[in-house]
Amino acid sequence: MSVYKIDYRHxxxxxxxFLRAGSYRELVYDRDPHTIGSTGLVPTNxxxxxxxxxxxxxxxxxxxxxxxxxxxxxxxxYFDSLTTDGSDENRIIQRVVTDGTQGGxxxxxxxxxxxxxxxxxxxxxxxxEALSNTIIATGRWYMFTGRWQSGELVSIxxxxxxxxxxxxxxxxxxxxxxxxxxxxxxGRSDGADDVDGRIAFIxxxxxxxxxxxxxxxxxxxxxxxxxxxxxxxxxxxxxxxxEAEAPAGPTLTxxxxxxxxxxxxxxxxxxxxxxxxxTVSTMTAPTAQGTxxxxxxxxxxxxxxxxxxxxxxxxxxxxxxxxxxxxxxxxRVTLT
Amino acid sequence: xxxxxxxxxxxxxxRRENLTSIKWAWFDQTDPQSFTAPTxxxxxxxxxxxxxxxxxxxxxxxxxxxxxxxxxxxxxxxxLGLYRLRVY
Numbered sequence: 001m002s003v004y005k006i007d008y009r010h011x012x013x014x015x016x017x018f019l020r021a022g023s024y025r026e027l028v029y030d031r032d033p034h035t036i037g038s039t040g041l042v043p044t045n046x047x048x049x050x051x052x053x054x055x056x057x058x059x060x061x062x063x064x065x066x067x068x069x070x071x072x073x074x075x076x077x078y079f080d081s082l083t084t085d086g087s088d089e090n091r092i093i094q095r096v097v098t099d100g101t102q103g104g105x106x107x108x109x110x111x112x113x114x115x116x117x118x119x120x121x122x123x124x125x126x127x128x129e130a131l132s133n134t135i136i137a138t139g140r141w142y143m144f145t146g147r148w149q150s151g152e153l154v155s156i157x158x159x160x161x162x163x164x165x166x167x168x169x170x171x172x173x174x175x176x177x178x179x180x181x182x183x184x185x186x187g188r189s190d191g192a193d194d195v196d197g198r199i200a201f202i203x204x205x206x207x208x209x210x211x212x213x214x215x216x217x218x219x220x221x222x223x224x225x226x227x228x229x230x231x232x233x234x235x236x237x238x239x240x241x242x243e244a245e246a247p248a249g250p251t252l253t254x255x256x257x258x259x260x261x262x263x264x265x266x267x268x269x270x271x272x273x274x275x276x277x278x279t280v281s282t283m284t285a286p287t288a289q290g291t292x293x294x295x296x297x298x299x300x301x302x303x304x305x306x307x308x309x310x311x312x313x314x315x316x317x318x319x320x321x322x323x324x325x326x327x328x329x330x331x332r333v334t335l336t
Numbered sequence: 337x338x339x340x341x342x343x344x345x346x347x348x349x350x351r352r353e354n355l356t357s358i359k360w361a362w363f364d365q366t367d368p369q370s371f372t373a374p375t376x377x378x379x380x381x382x383x384x385x386x387x388x389x390x391x392x393x394x395x396x397x398x399x400x401x402x403x404x405x406x407x408x409x410x411x412x413x414x415x416l417g418l419y420r421l422r423v424y
Contacts, residue, residue, distance in 0.1 A: 151401075210422065273368035280407040281359035281379040291369035319368040319407065319418050330407055330418040 065095055065106065065183075068176045068206040070149030071120065073109050074217060079138045079197035084114040089193040092144065093202055096182050106176045109146045110193070111136045116163070118146030118156040128154040129167040141200075143218040149208040150174055160218025162211070250306045254318070254333060256299045263299030269323025270294065274305045278315035278332065286319075310335055338398055338423035340406055341390045344383050344416070353387040357411035362393050366403050366420050374407075398423045 065071065075092045082090055094108035107120045116132035128148060136142065145157035150173045155164040185202055187194030209217075252274070256264040270293040273286035287307040295301045310316050318331040340362065344352040358381040361374035375395035383389045391406070398404055402423060408416035 212420070271367045271369040273371040279359055279379075279413050280361045280409045281377050283361040283374050283377065283407065285373040286368075286371050289369050289371060291367075317407075319371065319405075321366075321368050321420075328405070328418045328420060330409075332409075332413060 065176045065204075065206055066180060067178045069174070070206060070208040071107050071147070071176070072205045072207065072209040072214070073107065073118070073144075073146045074201070074203045074214075075109060075144045076141060076200040076202075077144060077195070077197060078141045078200075079111070079136065079195070081196045082111055082114065082136065082138055083193075083196075084111075089113075089117070089188070090195055091184070091188050091193045092186070092195060092199065093204065094184050094188070095176070096184065097177050106181065107146065107148070109144055115165075116142075116144055116156050116158060118144075118148075118154055120148045120154050127168065128172050130154040130156045130164045131167055132156045132158060132163040133165045134158055134163050138197075145209075145214050145218065147209060147214065152208070157214050157218070160215040250304055251302055252305045252318070252333070253300065253302050254331065256295050256301050256320070256329070256331075265295055265297045265299045267295045267299075267301075267322050270301065271321045272303060273319045274303070274308060275317040275319070276308055276310050276314075277317060280317065280330075283317065312336060338393045338396050338400060339390060340393060340404070340421050340423050341388065342406070342419060342421060343386070343388050344408075352416075353383055353385050355383045355389075355410065358382065358389065358416070359409045359411065359413070360391060361407045362391070362396060363405040363407070364396055364398055366405055368405075371405075379411075393423065396423065400424050 073093060077092055079090065089108075090111040092109045092111075094110075095106040097106055105119070105121050107118070110117050112131075114135050116134070116136055117129070119127070119129040121127050121129075130146070130153070143157075143159050145160070146154065147157070148154040151171050153164075153166055153168065153171050155162055155166075157163060183204070186199060256267065269291070271289075271291040272293060273289040275283050276287050277283045287309065288303075288305040290303060293301060293303055308316065312335055315332060315334045318333050320329045320331070344355070357379060359379045360377065360381055362376040363371050363374050365371050375397070376391075376393045378391070381389055381391055389408075396404065400423060403420060404423060406419045406421050408419065410416055
């Protein structure tokens with residue numbers, strides 16, 4: 001896994017920095033021309049983001065995408081203004097096919113003309129494009145994510161949620177063009193179509209991130225800057241065995257909490273299965289299951305487990321998934 | 337045969353490396369309402385020094401790229417959880 005980041009929150013960084021393999025210890029490239037306050041980088045009163053004022057996009061050497069068969073790109077971005085005439089594209093990040101030219105790109109993330117756009121356009125990979133359903137506004141932050149891998153459709157995500165309106169409906173197999181190419185941030189390689197706004201970070205991975213990983217990074221973007229080896233938690237939420245108690249009987253009444261003990265009120269569309277075993281390694285077929293359940297305002301769930309053979313003092317396992325698909329939980333329930 | 341891989345970490349980013357005797361069950365479905373009996377189970381998996389766990393699934397009907405669910409617990413049954421995963 002390789003990763004590029006913009007990050008000048010690191011105390012030893014004065015400008016933009018590219019990291020590889022997700023580790024500060026594995027720093028392989030530090031772009032020297034830019035320091036805070038230099039032309040084209042004006043953080044000043046705009047916090048910790050890099051200000052792109054429609055000029056001076058940044059160009060970096062390509063480190064990871066030669067022949068890559070997957071890409072996931074994140075950008076935390078705030079537009080001060082957008083050009084929406086269809087020809088100026090507010091380009092956030094792109095990998096060019098030919099260094100020093102703007103003619104072709106392997107991948108590009110931009111707003112074109114007024115919706116988020118992610119395209120994988122390298123000749124070896126064929127053309128795949130996705131546009132968001134949402135019209136992008138100025139004056140607010142977004143987490144953009146573009147994702148593709150060989151054999152899959154491209155998709156565009158806003159704030160961790162898939163917002164794709166597919167322009168390409170047939171997956172294309174292939175790879176990024178081979179060789180070291182330039183990566184451009186904040187504009188097109190010819191200086192046109194630049195971003196007028198602020199970019200807090202960009203991370204581009206030469207691999208596929210799962211839906212829940214995109215969601216997780218959007219909700220907790222600090223993970224981009226996790227020290228040591230980069231990782232994305234496999235599941236962002238409630239992937240924890242939680243001990244619980246409930247009265248025995250055909251109706252199981254249980255207050256759902258997360259691993260921190262916080263109740264989970266008003267969950268909807270819960271899909272569940274009840275197992276009569278007390279350890280996961282001995283689980284057999286569920287004895288009761290259902291869908292469409294909800295928790296009330298206090299996080300209480302009531303489900304019918306008539307099929308169980310368990311009684312008071314026995315322990316079973318309740319598995320749950322919510323309607324978003326982002327919450328999975330496993331409760332180990334002792335009947336009282 | 338397929339492989340399920342994941343990196344175990346807490347929500348705060350703490351990795352769970354070098355765990356032993358992990359108990360697990362694999363379901364070929366991703367929706368608990370559709371769960372049938374697990375296709376594979378075990379009780380002797382480990383996470384490596386990087387907190388990664390890799391489980392070989394011999395009973396699954398899934399092929400690379402398809403999704404299932406992995407239930408995990410520590411040897412004392414009180415930690416880990418339920419994960420939706422794609423097999424390789």
